[in-house]
Amino acid sequence: MGNVPTKETRSRSNSLISEFTTTNTSSSSTKQRRRNTTSSSTTQSNGHQRTNSTDLRKLKRQEEKDRVQQQHYMQLIVKYDENVDGGFLAPYGTYKSNLDYDCDIVRKLIINRELAPFFTPLQDYNTSWTDEEIIILCSQLTLHAPEAGFNEIEEEEDDVDNHKIHKSSNYYKRQEEKAKLKSLVARVKELQMEEEAKFHKMKQIQDKQCFSNDLYLKLYKNPLECPICFLYYPKHLNISNCCFQPICTECFTQVKRLDPHPPHETSNDPQPQQLISQPANCPYCAMTDFGVTYNPPLDIHTGINGIAPMDYKLLSTIAQPSPASTPPPIIYTDYIRPDWNKKLENSRNKLARKAATASAIHASNLIIDNRSSGNAGDYIEQRMIEEAMRLSLIDEEERKRKNSNTK
Amino acid sequence: MAALPKRIIKETERLVSDPVPGITAIPSEENLRYFEVTIDGPxxxxxxxxxxxxELYLPDDYPMCAPKVRFLTKIYHxxxxxxxxxxxxxxKDNWSPALQIRTILLSIQALLGAPNPDDPLANDVAEDWKKDEKKAIEVAKEWTEKYASKKEYSEN
Structure with a gap:
């Protein structure tokens, strides 16, 4: 009983010394520090260190994520001097969402002539148009759709978060991410406008990377209507591997797996491992695992790894070797979105955590119900501890996997 | 609102220029993604x-996701x-972007001609259907006469 007040006075005297004896601070402050470390704060400071290192790791992961996202959006800019056989490496902007395909892979496929380039579509076509009319129309085409493109997060969009009374830490994180994405999208639009202006100037001085009138005619005289977007494209489009129907590259990059879902016949309460993800079906004949092939035109070889598009002439390219010795590779939808496996795993983990939380809540309800019978309570408490451990193990595994993925 | 995609404009034009017998789909003046639809019973x-x-609505992601369609007339099915x-x-899951408003409405019309009580949405109706198909068909006929006759709708 007598110990407690002594301690208190000692500590107070210490602090008094440290406050007043400025000349002799070293001894008193070390004393104080020692006192602090011996107190109950030991565990606390340890815990603090750990959160600091996880914070750092989280920050790094976030930075990496931001970098990847930025790079992705930058690659959606259509550049006039990045062209292959009369098309480009980035989409025109017919679709505003679902642009999450792997840009590196798609650009490479287009450059290798294994996937049709992103052609600028004609909105309309009339067979009565003369060559002159077609050339005038083509020379007025823009690189990207003139109205606001990309996955725009519009002001009026109804944000579920805004209806929540309780705002979690995730809420602020999400808001921050949305703001970041919004400014990135705005920046990308700006850059596209600049590219558009540059393209306009370059056309006037007949830059080598702009298209000759002959190329325009070759591409857009008697074009083909894509059966999905109903826009008109040059005849050499991708062809479905199963039923030989044309599909433009912009529509092809939209076709993807459905989000992971329980199989149709299961009840409302699916187990995590039951979630399935199946390859996309052919939009035309519903054949599983949709893929396309692309036969590059033999009489157009312009842009990257070809001749300058301005030098293209209709008559000069009659004599052509036939290099079609190997059949073109089949490009499956999974090939341009290789992350489907990760998505499935994430959904399964998410469902597992949800189920675990639900059973923990269920168990805690049981405790309340069975408070009188002690043994049952003990058992349930044990179960809850086990559940909590299982949850943190899942978290840890996920964290490890994410770490190894970002490396 | 963002500009209407060419595909929706062309589909609408083609629905008018080349109508499907027994089906009408008229876009609303205020929202060209919203259609008033009628389907004649097979x-x-x-x-x-x-x-x-x-009523039929084309969501923002159309044609990458299915149109939203709902019966306004009461129906026993x-x-x-x-x-x-x-x-x-x-x-739902079997939507394909190669399908269109036209094909979807034809599918719904076909569903009227071929009810499938083994994959029900209205459980009570499906039960009736499986227990006593003759009687269920009678009820469906009654409801059609009561709620879906041309005269009845124009009076409402």
């Missing part, structure tokens, strides 16, 4: 001589519930 079904009103919602694979 001749050899309990819905024959009925004209069913539906194992795959259509009280709220007019329709259980049809092509409106």
């Amino acid at each position: 001749n050899s079904s309990p819905y024959a001589n009925g004209v069913f009103h539906l 194992p795959n259509i519930d009280k709220l007019g919602r329709i259980c049809l694979d092509v409106l």
Whole structure:
């Protein structure tokens, strides 16, 4: 009983010394520090260190994520001097969402002539148009759709978060991410406008990377209507591997797996491992695992790894070797979105955590119900501890996997 | 609102220029993604001589996701519930961007001709259907006469 007040006075005297004896601070402050470390704060400071290192790791992961996202959006800019056989490496902007395909892979496929380039579509076509009319129309085409493109997060969009009374830490994180994405999208639009202006100037001085009138005619005289977007494209489009129907590259990059879902016949309460993800079906004949092939035109070889598009002439390219010795590779939808496996795993983990939380809540309800019978309570408490451990193990595994993925 | 995609404009034009017999789809003036639809009941079904009103909406992601379609006219059918919602694979997981407003409405018309009580949305109707199909068909006919006759709808 007598110990407690002594301690208190000692500590107070210490602090008094440290406050007043400025000349002799070293001894008193070390004393104080020692006192602090011996107190109950030991565990606390340890815990603090750990959160600091996880914070750092989280920050790094976030930075990496931001970098990847930025790079992705930058690659959606259509550049006039990045062209292959009369098309480009980035989409025109017919679709505003679902642009999450792997840009590196798609650009490479287009450059290798294994996937049709992103052609600028004609909105309309009339067979009565003369060559002159077609050339005038083509020379007025823009690189990207003139109205606001990309996955725009519009002001009026109804944000579920805004209806929540309780705002979690995730809420602020999400808001921050949305703001970041919004400014990135705005920046990308700006850059596209600049590219558009540059393209306009370059056309006037007949830059080598702009298209000759002959190329325009070759591409857009008697074009083909894509059966999905109903826009008109040059005849050499991708062809479905199963039923030989044309599909433009912009529509092809939209076709993807459905989000992971329980199989149709299961009840409302699916187990995590039951979630399935199946390859996309052919939009035309519903054949599983949709893929396309692309036969590059033999009489157009312009842009990257070809001749300058301005030098293209209709008559000069009659004599052509036939290099079609190997059949073109089949490009499956999974090939341009290789992350489907990760998505499935994430959904399964998410469902597992949800189920675990639900059973923990269920168990805690049981405790309340069975408070009188002690043994049952003990058992349930044990179960809850086990559940909590299982949850943190899942978290840890996920964290490890994410770490190894970002490396 | 963002500009209407060319595909929606062209589909609408083609619905007008080349209409499907027994089906009408008219876009609303305020929102060109919203259509007022009528489907005639198939001749050899309990819905024959009925004209069913539906609403159809093309979401932002259309044609990458299915149109949203709902019956406005009351109908007694194992795959259509009280709220007019329709259980049809092509409106859900089996949607394909190569399908169109036209093809979807034809599929719904076909569903009227071929009810499928084994994959029900309206459980009570499906039960009736499986227990006593003859009686269920009679009820479907009654409802068609009561709610889906041309005269009845114009009076409401």
